[in-house]
Amino acid sequence: MAQVIKPEVDVVVVGLGWAGSLMSIELAMAGLTVRALERGGDRGYEEFAYPKPADEYAYAVRNKVMATPAEAAVTVRYNMSETALPTRKWGAFAPGTGVGGSGLHWTAVLIRPTPTDLKLKTYADEAYKPGILQEDMRIMDFPFTWDEIEPYYTKFEHICGQSGKTGNLRGQIMEGGDPFEGPRSEPYPLPALEDTLNSSMFAEVAKKMGYHPFPNPSACVSRAWINPYGNQIAPCNYCGYCSKYPCLNYSKASPQTAVMDALKRMDNFSYEVHANVLKVELHDDKKTAKGVIYRDAQGNECFQPAKIVVLSSFQFCNVRLMLLSGIGKPYNPITEEGVIGRNYAFLSNGGSTLFFKDKNFNPFATAGATGQMINDISPGNFDGPALGFIGGAKIHSSQATGTPISTSLPKGTPAWGTGWKEGMEEWYGHSMKISITTTCQSYRDIYLDLDPNYKDEYGYPLLRMTFDWKQNELKLQQYLKGIVGNITKELNPDSYSESFLPMDAHFDLTKYVSTHNVGGAVMGDNPKTSALNKFLQSWDVHNVFVPGGNAFPQNFQANPTDTIGAITLMAAQAIKDQYLKNPGPLVQA
Amino acid sequence: MLLQKKTTRRKFLLGSLMALPVGTIMMKGLSAAQAAEMAAPDLLDYKPVFFSPDEWQFIMAAADRLIPAGGKGKAPGALETNVPIFIDQQMHGDFGEEIYMQGPFNVHAPATMGYQIPFRPQQIYKTGIRLANSWCQQNHQKDFHALSDQDKDNALTQLQKNGIRFADMGEESLVASQFFGELLSDTKHGYLADPIYGGNKGMKAWIAMGFPGARASFTEWVKQHNVPYPLGPVSLQGARA
Numbered sequence: 001m002a003q004v005i006k007p008e009v010d011v012v013v014v015g016l017g018w019a020g021s022l023m024s025i026e027l028a029m030a031g032l033t034v035r036a037l038e039r040g041g042d043r044g045y046e047e048f049a050y051p052k053p054a055d056e057y058a059y060a061v062r063n064k065v066m067a068t069p070a071e072a073a074v075t076v077r078y079n080m081s082e083t084a085l086p087t088r089k090w091g092a093f094a095p096g097t098g099v100g101g102s103g104l105h106w107t108a109v110l111i112r113p114t115p116t117d118l119k120l121k122t123y124a125d126e127a128y129k130p131g132i133l134q135e136d137m138r139i140m141d142f143p144f145t146w147d148e149i150e151p152y153y154t155k156f157e158h159i160c161g162q163s164g165k166t167g168n169l170r171g172q173i174m175e176g177g178d179p180f181e182g183p184r185s186e187p188y189p190l191p192a193l194e195d196t197l198n199s200s201m202f203a204e205v206a207k208k209m210g211y212h213p214f215p216n217p218s219a220c221v222s223r224a225w226i227n228p229y230g231n232q233i234a235p236c237n238y239c240g241y242c243s244k245y246p247c248l249n250y251s252k253a254s255p256q257t258a259v260m261d262a263l264k265r266m267d268n269f270s271y272e273v274h275a276n277v278l279k280v281e282l283h284d285d286k287k288t289a290k291g292v293i294y295r296d297a298q299g300n301e302c303f304q305p306a307k308i309v310v311l312s313s314f315q316f317c318n319v320r321l322m323l324l325s326g327i328g329k330p331y332n333p334i335t336e337e338g339v340i341g342r343n344y345a346f347l348s349n350g351g352s353t354l355f356f357k358d359k360n361f362n363p364f365a366t367a368g369a370t371g372q373m374i375n376d377i378s379p380g381n382f383d384g385p386a387l388g389f390i391g392g393a394k395i396h397s398s399q400a401t402g403t404p405i406s407t408s409l410p411k412g413t414p415a416w417g418t419g420w421k422e423g424m425e426e427w428y429g430h431s432m433k434i435s436i437t438t439t440c441q442s443y444r445d446i447y448l449d450l451d452p453n454y455k456d457e458y459g460y461p462l463l464r465m466t467f468d469w470k471q472n473e474l475k476l477q478q479y480l481k482g483i484v485g486n487i488t489k490e491l492n493p494d495s496y497s498e499s500f501l502p503m504d505a506h507f508d509l510t511k512y513v514s515t516h517n518v519g520g521a522v523m524g525d526n527p528k529t530s531a532l533n534k535f536l537q538s539w540d541v542h543n544v545f546v547p548g549g550n551a552f553p554q555n556f557q558a559n560p561t562d563t564i565g566a567i568t569l570m571a572a573q574a575i576k577d578q579y580l581k582n583p584g585p586l587v588q589a
Numbered sequence: 590m591l592l593q594k595k596t597t598r599r600k601f602l603l604g605s606l607m608a609l610p611v612g613t614i615m616m617k618g619l620s621a622a623q624a625a626e627m628a629a630p631d632l633l634d635y636k637p638v639f640f641s642p643d644e645w646q647f648i649m650a651a652a653d654r655l656i657p658a659g660g661k662g663k664a665p666g667a668l669e670t671n672v673p674i675f676i677d678q679q680m681h682g683d684f685g686e687e688i689y690m691q692g693p694f695n696v697h698a699p700a701t702m703g704y705q706i707p708f709r710p711q712q713i714y715k716t717g718i719r720l721a722n723s724w725c726q727q728n729h730q731k732d733f734h735a736l737s738d739q740d741k742d743n744a745l746t747q748l749q750k751n752g753i754r755f756a757d758m759g760e761e762s763l764v765a766s767q768f769f770g771e772l773l774s775d776t777k778h779g780y781l782a783d784p785i786y787g788g789n790k791g792m793k794a795w796i797a798m799g800f801p802g803a804r805a806s807f808t809e810w811v812k813q814h815n816v817p818y819p820l821g822p823v824s825l826q827g828a829r830a
Contacts (some may be wrong), residue, residue: 051803055825063687070687089704362807417654424794425798428800429798506701509702510701
């Protein structure tokens with residue numbers, strides 16, 4: 001096929017979600033010509049005017065703003081000896097597509113990991129006697145200090161209009177915030193969202209039990225906000241359509257609301273949609289990239305030359321593009337050589353659903369991030385070493401949605417017939433959840449590579465996940481079951497049902513967990529165990545930067561977006577301050 | 590709106606409704622919700638676009654048992670809310686095009702690996718209905734729709750629990766519970782989705798539950814704890830009930 005050669009740009013950005021839009025605006029503001037290529041379609045405000053998103057069937061059931069499995073499936077197997085099977089329908093996770101990416105449909109819980117989460121390996125070595133932790137665990141530290149990354153968390157949180165309660169301001173613990181959070185250089189930009197009934201009930205009981213509840217930190221803004229790029233974000237009106245929906249009130253920070261308006265006005269920025277990047281083209285010496293090859297909306301094969309290539313698509317796609325392009329050596333789980341695909345991690349959830357006959361929770365009156373949580377059970381804040389596992393969870397009562405198809409019914413309610421119908425009428429709006437979102441460690445034989453059997457529509461291999469639960473994570477689940485059980489009993493519901501992983505659980509692809517898939521092209525200090533340095537620069541191909549959840553060496557209990565924003569902004573700053581002056585490796589191995 | 594029925598009155602009402610701004614309630618003495626309900630086709634007059642007449646009888650009869658009319662509360666049944674129309678409209682549309690359909694297929698994969706069926710939902714329905722009717726013929730000498738309510742419930746339970754063995758009937762790619770799962774979830778979706786998709790006629794399922802639909806603004810309500818919300822639902826097309 002003839003190739004259409006595009007005019008060279010300074011930077012080509014692959015994928016226009018949070019990482020791609022932040023990288024684009026930061027580099028465009030530095031005067032570079034930036035061209036973004038997005039696999040999906042454009043998604044502008046007009047598509048999300050009220051009442052269009054208030055449609056549970058279209059957005060939450062039919063996944064209207066997600067990538068389809070037909071175009072973005074991965075394959076999954078539990079261990080190295082099995083044949084992986086494709087995710088023909090989404091279940092456990094559902095990545096976004098189009099302008100905004102997963103930053104459009106996210107629930108907007110905007111929370112930082114703790115300093116211990118970022119230095120988990122150091123903590124493990126100090127706190128755990130040898131032999132306590134699983135031999136096949138491969139946790140690592142993030143390759144920067146808290147003080148290095150903190151300004152970028154602050155910057156991203158100002159871009160989003162983070163709403164919440166400060167817990168630690170420059171070392172001073174603040175009442176009502178999270179006492180376990182790392183020291184903040186500045187308080188939260190905006191006050192917390194309002195509490196719904198379940199949040200208040202949970203917070204009261206948790207406090208009574210000696211825990212430290214605080215409002216879910218949120219990027220659904222609680223007040224009108226003008227961000228550092230000059231974009232205006234409207235105050236949340238608790239519409240009830242948040243997680244999986246674009247925001248009909250423009251209140252949830254997204255690449256659209258927080259970045260794209262300002263970015264689109266810049267003459268040195270352009271973007272193309274339905275532009276499916278197939279490969280990064282390298283120079284013969286494999287030390288630098290020439291640009292990217294993509295298929296445009298008309299089916300033409302195009303070459304976009306660029307001095308810098310930013311891979312900022314979803315975590316899976318970034319890892320797959322590196323493997324398809326020969327950037328870095330693929331990971332081999334037997335020899336443990338190679339780095340691309342290494343340290344994949346997902347996470348688990350679970351919890352308790354509590355039913356109260358005499359309480360109206362009005363579950364539709366809510367924001368996705370509404371809720372209260374405790375961080376008391378995160379690494380370093382409880383006696384993990386005595387319990388024989390490492391990790392933890394945020395435990396929270398949120399009310400992310402109140403739409404009818406997602407209604408919970410008490411145990412024993414029939415799945416159909418008169419009993420089901422009566423159950424829906426009796427119990428809708430009368431339940432609340434206490435949920436866990438857990439850490440997930442990385443392991444020698446949990447990894448990503450290219451699938452030998454299944455291909456995409458262009459004939460390229462799908463990405464293959466080898467993933468299953470390990471004893472460490474299952475022990476953690478069982479411990480959390482006890483804690484959630486105690487809080488549940490204290491709340492004294494009429495009835496409740498529990499969902500936790502038993503010790504013999506396998507990864508279940510049919511039940512939605514989250515789309516917090518991480519790792520596979522991780523950041524680190526050592527090129528033998530990491531794909532990227534701390535500026536998200538490929539160790540092997542120095543003009544390729546790979547911002548995204550792919551850079552996390554394991555998964556922490558905090559939601560990933562705050563960290564994806566922070567590391568992306570740190571990388572953008574390093575490109576502007578250092579790389580442009582002296583192109584080459586920014587960290588000497 | 591893909592509904593096929595083309596009565597002049599319905600076209601007029603629908604056209605007028607779509608032009609209404611949210612908040613305009615009264616139209617010639619009818620509430621918008623009443624008008625919308627009138628505009629929705631009468632299920633018995635509806636001509637399915639995807640299902641054959643035999644299949645349609647099965648869908649009507651199965652939906653009626655999965656969400657029956659009557660019972661203790663005020664919640665309507667699947668037939669009162671046009672659920673079969675929803676299912677027909679979905680199957681007629683792009684439903685299932687999002688599924689990754691490249692082989693090879695391993696239909697014996699553990700259930701935790703999710704959807705590994707070599708069929709789109711449309712084929713699951715066609716196959717499932719044919720085999721379910723065939724089982725009913727063998728056991729009751731009647732098609733499903735002609736069974737007593739008790740026998741229908743029993744047949745549905747057998748589908749749900751794989752008591753009807755599709756493999757014994759020559760179908761190796763699909764088990765009965767997979768067909769039942771599709772049927773049940775689509776039936777519930779038709780009952781609970783916005784009326785724009787052809788089901789939830791008159792938003793009656795929402796009214797019964799107390800769900801306010803697409804109102805989507807609760808700034809003053811989020812702080813009022815344990816107070817029942819007083820207003821009825823609004824649909825995507827601006828109908829109120």
